[in-house]
Amino acid sequence: QVQVVxxxxxxxxxGGSLRxxxxxxxxxxxxxxxxxxxxxxxxxxxxVAGINWTGGVTAYADSVKGRFTxxxxxxxxTVYLQMNSLKxxxxxxxxxxxxxxxGLGVAxxxxxxxxxxxxxxxxx
Numbered sequence: 001q002v003q004v005v006x007x008x009x010x011x012x013x014x015g016g017s018l019r020x021x022x023x024x025x026x027x028x029x030x031x032x033x034x035x036x037x038x039x040x041x042x043x044x045x046x047x048v049a050g051i052n053w054t055g056g057v058t059a060y061a062d063s064v065k066g067r068f069t070x071x072x073x074x075x076x077x078t079v080y081l082q083m084n085s086l087k088x089x090x091x092x093x094x095x096x097x098x099x100x101x102x103g104l105g106v107a108x109x110x111x112x113x114x115x116x117x118x119x120x121x122x123x124x
Contacts, residue, residue, distance in 0.1 A: 002024065002025055002028045002098070002112075002113045003024065004022060004023075004024045004028075004096050004097065004098055004113050004115040005023050005024075005096075005116070006020060006021070006022045006094065006095070006115040007020070007021050007022075008020040008021050008118060009094060009118030009119045009120045010119075010121070011121045011122075011123065012086055012120075012123070013122070014086060014088055014122055014123065014124050015085060015086065017082070017083060017084045017085075017086065018083045018086065018120060019081065019082050019083070020036070020081040020083070020094055020096075020118060021079075021080055022034065022036075022079045022080075022096030022115060024077060024113070025077070026077050028098050028113065029077040030053070030074060030077075031053060031100065032053060032098040033098075033101055033102060033103055033105060034050070034051050034070075034072060034079040034096065034098055034104075035048075035051070035097045035099065035104065035105060035106075035110075035111055036048040036050070036070060036079075036081045036096055036097075037095045037097060037108065038090075038093065038094045038120075039095070040089075040091060040092040040093075043092075045095065045108060047061055047106045047107070048060070048061050048081070048094070049061070049070035049081060050104035050105060050106060051071070051104055052102060052103055052104045053074075053102045055072045055074070057103075057104060058070050063089075064090075067083065067084050067085045068083050068084070069081070069082040069084075070082075079096065081094070083120070087122060088122045088123065088124045090120060090122050091120060091121050091122050092120060093117040093118065093119050093120075094118050094119075094120050095114055095115055095117045096114070096115040097112075097113065097114045097115070098111060098113040098114075099111045100112045
């Protein structure tokens with residue numbers, strides 16, 4: 001059973017920052033592209049950011065470009081999502097996902113394993 005575990009969510013005021021972390025088993029992480037998605041109440045789960053297995057290629061949703069940064073530390077089997085200049089509309093449950101392929105994906109069905117999600121709430 002592959003485990004993907006997120007951490008780092010919480011409550012922050014608009015304009016503030018949070019960093020989410022996500023870890024996976026070494027065997028999965030070392031050969032996987034990783035992605036972050038989010039789901040707000042009553043809405044579909046949307047792509048936020050993705051990174052290929054080397055960390056050399058990234059992609060972002062237009063709504064977070066310039067504010068969020070995805071990165072990975074393969075030695076620590078961890079991927080991060082640095083979120084700056086947060087807005088109330090960023091409020092959602094954030095999910096980390098692993099894709100058993102080297103290239104990143106932007107669709108939910110590109111990913112094979114999912115974490116349980118971590119809540120991010122941005123107050124105005």
